[in-house]
Amino acid sequence: MTDSRFSAIVTLRQISKGFNDGDQYHQVLKQLNLSILPGETVALTGPSGSGKSTLLNIIGGFEQADSGELSLLGHSTQHWHDPQWSDFRRRSLGVVFQQYNLLTPLNVADNIQFPLSLLGEPWNDWCDYLVNKLGIAELKQRAVEQLSGGQQQRVAIARALAHRPALLLADEPTGNLDAHAGEEVMQLLVKLAADAGTAILMVTHSDSAAHYMTRRWHLEQGNIHE
Numbered sequence: 001m002t003d004s005r006f007s008a009i010v011t012l013r014q015i016s017k018g019f020n021d022g023d024q025y026h027q028v029l030k031q032l033n034l035s036i037l038p039g040e041t042v043a044l045t046g047p048s049g050s051g052k053s054t055l056l057n058i059i060g061g062f063e064q065a066d067s068g069e070l071s072l073l074g075h076s077t078q079h080w081h082d083p084q085w086s087d088f089r090r091r092s093l094g095v096v097f098q099q100y101n102l103l104t105p106l107n108v109a110d111n112i113q114f115p116l117s118l119l120g121e122p123w124n125d126w127c128d129y130l131v132n133k134l135g136i137a138e139l140k141q142r143a144v145e146q147l148s149g150g151q152q153q154r155v156a157i158a159r160a161l162a163h164r165p166a167l168l169l170a171d172e173p174t175g176n177l178d179a180h181a182g183e184e185v186m187q188l189l190v191k192l193a194a195d196a197g198t199a200i201l202m203v204t205h206s207d208s209a210a211h212y213m214t215r216r217w218h219l220e221q222g223n224i225h226e
Ligand SMILES: Nc1ncnc2c1ncn2[C@@H]1O[C@H](COP(=O)(O)OP(=O)(O)OP(=O)(O)O)[C@@H](O)[C@H]1O
Pocket: 019, 020, 028, 046, 047, 048, 049, 050, 051, 052, 053, 054, 055
């Protein structure tokens, strides 16, 4: 599915999105033109309700824009249906949420291997590297619900990067952690994504988390200010 000629991982052209709020129409995203290059890291900031999650959801294919064009890995998604979106997500997308969203019937190792198992691939040296760097190698057989929040977020990061996706979407990844654990998680996230060659788009309300990214998109009243 990848096209060797593409230069941007994500390209938005004139992307708009709005919602009906009672009898009022509220335009959340106004004709946005944006792109993310391979390996770039972008913090997406803005007031509550400004549309950060909506933009992330559009890029991940979880919501549709009202108009405009989204291209991923050099392919227009205009005519994509479920199989194309599933293929993109399986091969090229990792996600990290504030609420870890780990698979609770599975242990740590099985959670991390999950994206690889969808591709028919086994645990590999990269997975060992991830768990060692994240300090969770000793926890591989543990049930995820027995772990602390910081440990669960480390497992979520390993799972998101196990298949070395081109793009990681993160929504408030340090939102549930104390300041110290949040700093540690951000340092690891940035280092390991760089090792994997993964670009990051991260929604955050935290200035200190945003500083770990090389670019910042500030979303306000439907427009992005960089
Ligand atoms: N499915 C929906 N139906 C109607 N309105 C929606 C829907 N999804 C989002 N909205 C509205 O769009 C606006 C943007 O929401 P969004 O969740 O993207 O903001 P956000 O910047 O991520 O907010 P927060 O920082 O509080 O998480 C809000 O006014 C929200 O109420």
